[in-house]
Amino acid sequence: MKRTEIATVLKEEKIGEKILIKGWVKAFRSNRFIQVNDGSTINNIQAVLDFENTDEATISKINTAAAVSISGELIASEGKGQRVELIIEQIEILGEANPEEVSKTVMQPKKHSLEFLREQAHLRFRTNTFGAVFRIRHGVSFAIHKYFNDKGYFYIHTPIITGSDAEGAGEMFRVTNLDAKNPPLKDDGSVDWSEDFFGKETNLTVSGQLEAELAAMALGKVYTFGPTFRAENSNTARHLSEFWMIEPEVAFNDLNDNMDLAEDFLSYICKYILENFADDVAFLNEREIQEQKSKPQNERNELTLIERLNFVIANDFERITYTRAIEILHNSKPYKKKKFKYPVEWGIDLQSEHERFLVEKEFKKPVIITDYPASFKAFYMRQNEDGKTVAAMDILFPGIGEIIGGSQREERLEVLKEKCAAFNIAEEDVWWYLDTRKFGTAPHAGFGLGFERMVMFVTGMTNIRDVIPFPRTPKKAEF
Amino acid sequence: MKRTEIATVLKEEKIGEKILIKGWVKAFRSNRFIQVNDGSTINNIQAVLDFENTDEATISKINTAAAVSISGELIASEGKGQRVELIIEQIEILGEANPEEVSKTVMQPKKHSLEFLREQAHLRFRTNTFGAVFRIRHGVSFAIHKYFNDKGYFYIHTPIITGSDAEGAGEMFRVTNLDAKNPPLKDDGSVDWSEDFFGKETNLTVSGQLEAELAAMALGKVYTFGPTFRAENSNTARHLSEFWMIEPEVAFNDLNDNMDLAEDFLSYICKYILENFADDVAFLNEREIQEQKSKPQNERNELTLIERLNFVIANDFERITYTRAIEILHNSKPYKKKKFKYPVEWGIDLQSEHERFLVEKEFKKPVIITDYPASFKAFYMRQNEDGKTVAAMDILFPGIGEIIGGSQREERLEVLKEKCAAFNIAEEDVWWYLDTRKFGTAPHAGFGLGFERMVMFVTGMTNIRDVIPFPRTPKKAEF
Numbered sequence: 001m002k003r004t005e006i007a008t009v010l011k012e013e014k015i016g017e018k019i020l021i022k023g024w025v026k027a028f029r030s031n032r033f034i035q036v037n038d039g040s041t042i043n044n045i046q047a048v049l050d051f052e053n054t055d056e057a058t059i060s061k062i063n064t065a066a067a068v069s070i071s072g073e074l075i076a077s078e079g080k081g082q083r084v085e086l087i088i089e090q091i092e093i094l095g096e097a098n099p100e101e102v103s104k105t106v107m108q109p110k111k112h113s114l115e116f117l118r119e120q121a122h123l124r125f126r127t128n129t130f131g132a133v134f135r136i137r138h139g140v141s142f143a144i145h146k147y148f149n150d151k152g153y154f155y156i157h158t159p160i161i162t163g164s165d166a167e168g169a170g171e172m173f174r175v176t177n178l179d180a181k182n183p184p185l186k187d188d189g190s191v192d193w194s195e196d197f198f199g200k201e202t203n204l205t206v207s208g209q210l211e212a213e214l215a216a217m218a219l220g221k222v223y224t225f226g227p228t229f230r231a232e233n234s235n236t237a238r239h240l241s242e243f244w245m246i247e248p249e250v251a252f253n254d255l256n257d258n259m260d261l262a263e264d265f266l267s268y269i270c271k272y273i274l275e276n277f278a279d280d281v282a283f284l285n286e287r288e289i290q291e292q293k294s295k296p297q298n299e300r301n302e303l304t305l306i307e308r309l310n311f312v313i314a315n316d317f318e319r320i321t322y323t324r325a326i327e328i329l330h331n332s333k334p335y336k337k338k339k340f341k342y343p344v345e346w347g348i349d350l351q352s353e354h355e356r357f358l359v360e361k362e363f364k365k366p367v368i369i370t371d372y373p374a375s376f377k378a379f380y381m382r383q384n385e386d387g388k389t390v391a392a393m394d395i396l397f398p399g400i401g402e403i404i405g406g407s408q409r410e411e412r413l414e415v416l417k418e419k420c421a422a423f424n425i426a427e428e429d430v431w432w433y434l435d436t437r438k439f440g441t442a443p444h445a446g447f448g449l450g451f452e453r454m455v456m457f458v459t460g461m462t463n464i465r466d467v468i469p470f471p472r473t474p475k476k477a478e479f
Numbered sequence: 480m481k482r483t484e485i486a487t488v489l490k491e492e493k494i495g496e497k498i499l500i501k502g503w504v505k506a507f508r509s510n511r512f513i514q515v516n517d518g519s520t521i522n523n524i525q526a527v528l529d530f531e532n533t534d535e536a537t538i539s540k541i542n543t544a545a546a547v548s549i550s551g552e553l554i555a556s557e558g559k560g561q562r563v564e565l566i567i568e569q570i571e572i573l574g575e576a577n578p579e580e581v582s583k584t585v586m587q588p589k590k591h592s593l594e595f596l597r598e599q600a601h602l603r604f605r606t607n608t609f610g611a612v613f614r615i616r617h618g619v620s621f622a623i624h625k626y627f628n629d630k631g632y633f634y635i636h637t638p639i640i641t642g643s644d645a646e647g648a649g650e651m652f653r654v655t656n657l658d659a660k661n662p663p664l665k666d667d668g669s670v671d672w673s674e675d676f677f678g679k680e681t682n683l684t685v686s687g688q689l690e691a692e693l694a695a696m697a698l699g700k701v702y703t704f705g706p707t708f709r710a711e712n713s714n715t716a717r718h719l720s721e722f723w724m725i726e727p728e729v730a731f732n733d734l735n736d737n738m739d740l741a742e743d744f745l746s747y748i749c750k751y752i753l754e755n756f757a758d759d760v761a762f763l764n765e766r767e768i769q770e771q772k773s774k775p776q777n778e779r780n781e782l783t784l785i786e787r788l789n790f791v792i793a794n795d796f797e798r799i800t801y802t803r804a805i806e807i808l809h810n811s812k813p814y815k816k817k818k819f820k821y822p823v824e825w826g827i828d829l830q831s832e833h834e835r836f837l838v839e840k841e842f843k844k845p846v847i848i849t850d851y852p853a854s855f856k857a858f859y860m861r862q863n864e865d866g867k868t869v870a871a872m873d874i875l876f877p878g879i880g881e882i883i884g885g886s887q888r889e890e891r892l893e894v895l896k897e898k899c900a901a902f903n904i905a906e907e908d909v910w911w912y913l914d915t916r917k918f919g920t921a922p923h924a925g926f927g928l929g930f931e932r933m934v935m936f937v938t939g940m941t942n943i944r945d946v947i948p949f950p951r952t953p954k955k956a957e958f
Binding site for chain 1: 482484486501502503504517518519544545546548573574575576577580581584586601602604605610613614616617620621624625628631632633634635636637638639640641642643650651652653654655656657659660662664668669670676677678679681683690693694696697698699700705706708710720721723730731890911912914915916917918919920921922947948949951953954955956957958
């Protein structure tokens with residue numbers, strides 16, 4: 001007999017059918033009811049054991065975390081908590097689990113700290129919470145590919161190892177296979193990178209945008225979805241050293257098109273997850289409600305997870321310029337009462353406290369801030385007519401902060417060259433990027449979505465380390 | 480007016496409608512017919528210029544590679560080569576292109592060597608061949624995600640930066656941000672990796688399999704799709720230093736299930752591309768036919784690209800054991816005539832010449848070779864009852880060689896520990912991997928598909944550097 005997945009069994013409810021399931025024991029109670037899960041769904045199937053007619057050796061091995069193979073007949077359940085159950089005809093223990101050892105792991109069904117779960121990242125997939133998180137992570141990823149594919153975008157794999165450092169998005173990791181202790185040196189005593197694997201100094205990419213632009217200026221609509229890296233020593237709940245990013249880039253789009261795309265895209269993901277991962281979302285929604293109970297009233301979320309997802313789907317994002325944002329902050333209560341830690345002044349980047357005020361207090365919804373001062377934005381962002389600001393946009397989400405950063409790109413060769421000079425970027429380092437402005441340049445725009453931040457938003461998890469299977473952070477590269 | 484993509488215009492053929500298109504000039508002839516392409520399809524739209532009533536300055540800028548915005552009425556075409564054409568009412572030059580400079584690039588419409596095209600990887604997206612290749616590359620990628628998603632697999636992002644080197648699949652790149660010239664040293668004079676970013680020596684991953692197994696032993700059916708790396712100095716048409724790999728891993732699957740999955744999966748991809756990228760495949764099919772004409776008869780492909788794709792869909796793969804493969808080779812003409820360069824002997828790995836004989840001469844179809852000697856396969860492959868061989872499988876494709884390598888995994892803790900000892904893998908380095916065999920172990924199996932090799936197969940391209948946007952190979956990390 002071929003194995004049926006538990007998700008299928010529970011969905012189809014074919015009463016009277018003989019089936020074979022395989023999975024792991026989640027619980028065994030009253031010497032009769034075995035809860036089995038195979039990862040295909042958060043829901044367990046209840047298998048009913050004929051205790052009298054099962055040999056003792058087998059029964060002694062039906063422990064939490066053991067792998068079992070069970071065949072029998074599916075019947076309507078009269079018990080509470082499940083609509084069907086499986087009357088066991090044959091049970092085989094595929095893999096044992098020693099109860100004492102299991103009790104030291106996260107598989108023991110009780111409340112564990114997220115820190116403890118992270119230390120056992122290899123086993124946390126087996127818990128309800130992380131099963132749900134990683135099924136949803138898959139769902140977000142598929143929704144992204146499906147959204148772009150259905151709209152005629154082409155997925156571009158931009159390079160991970162790069163010899164270019166023009167992006168300037170942050171500190172980079174070096175990729176090398178020179179001798180670590182005694183690297184070859186040039187006459188002047190500096191390291192001779194020409195001897196390295198790629199014949200020059202190379203790093204891990206911080207963004208695929210520049211390369212994506214090259215593709216967009218030929219294929220029209222493209223997106224990247226790949227790992228990016230930051231060698232920054234920031235140990236926060238919102239930062240990873242290795243994370244995934246999605247970067248659509250569209251020829252002929254301006255900043256408004258870019259905002260429309262981003263908003264539609266984010267709504268689509270929320271809708272897709274609500275529709276396709278309802279059980280997992282319901283579980284995480286309930287989990288959050290329970291968690292919130294232990295928090296002081298003023299720290300609790302105003303909306304539940306499901307309400308927040310529906311809110312993004314139902315409401316337009318607020319769109320304001322940076323200049324307007326500064327005005328609003330100047331007129332705000334916390335500013336007047338000197339509650340902001342950092343200064344609020346035109347020309348200075350917004351701090352987290354300012355963004356949170358705008359999103360969580362002033363507008364109470366996602367906010368798109370546009371047209372930032374050129375001084376603290378990247379060289380490739382399109383200069384506005386005022387000469388001071390650029391056609392940039394950041395999207396801020398409640399509880400998450402910046403989830404998307406993007407811009408219309410500078411398509412005018414002469415302006416771009418001036419920007420390179422101002423940013424100390426040598427033209428010979430970006431000749432290939434400048435070339436696209438020489439041969440049929442056109443307006444174009446794009447943005448970057450931090451994948452893990454999006455997964456945080458749709459799962460309600462509050463630490464970014466809990467939405468990626470094996471987090472990489474300063475001093476941590478386990479598994 | 481909103482822009483309509485050329486793919487949509489040509490598909491819908493809404494005669495009489497006013498439309499706006501944007502794209503790049505591919506050709507301009509008779510001062511009248513402009514071929515425009517926007518990357519959404521390999522097909523151009525013909526836009527018809529009213530020469531008399533267009534100002535000279537504009538006309539002088541309608542050059543190959545220039546970006547244009549054109550509005551007008553769509554009419555049925557009476558000319559050959561297109562069913563509809565666009566009568567220009569307004570034309571705007573968005574970005575000029577200097578004809579003399581364009582003539583030095585791959586955008587000049589004439590035959591260029593693939594080497595020259597590679598040097599201009601930033602512009603080759605604009606050529607017909609590479610436009611087709613990269614649209615299809617997207618298609619293969621989406622087909623892969625769709626195949627697994629529709630079958631209930633979960634996509635797992637395994638780490639790119641890894642502190643584990645148990646896989647042993649090949650030479651690794653080091654990831655570091657220690658000072659390159661004067662790294663911190665320990666008392667014994669060796670490099671003090673504890674001072675590095677992750678507190679230990681880290682590398683770029685060669686495979687996500689071990690981590691995927693951890694997820695499969697909880698979520699049931701998972702797959703990876705991410706970049707992998709080899710710091711090997713091999714300058715061949717089949718190797719890259721950075722390439723993408725897909726690795727499904729399935730709990731409760733044995734080697735037969737694994738072969739069934741791989742075969743179904745590869746057929747699905749071929750079918751998906753034939754159905755969804757017919758125009759691009761037709762173009763590449765014709766391109767190959769023309770290319771073949773310049774080759775001696777005996778070096779030409781027996782089947783066209785389209786025939787090869789249909790062949791994979793229509794035919795079961797040949798499944799033979801390694802032992803049987805050796806027998807066949809011993810009985811072959813080239814062996815008897817001493818034409819093989821490398822020895823054929825039980826216990827020695829098969830060389831490319833042997834694989835090619837089996838695939839291209841003996842069976843003339845894809846071949847799955849199973850049950851290899853344990854001696855040259857990885858430590859995690861399941862030991863067969865004969866004690867000599869392991870439950871491995873390699874899939875060989877005509878013209879490509881190995882496209883898939885996989886196995887049933889060793890699920891028995893004691894046997895796996897013996898294997899670790901035999902392969903000099905310290906148990907403390909893989910404690911997390913061994914743990915899955917301690918807590919409810921179960922049979923499971925998986926494989927790795929080299930993504931670029933698959934793209935080579937479905938595009939007919941013969942150099943792997945021509946199916947990835949920006950290839951990384953020894954001494955090459957441009958763009």
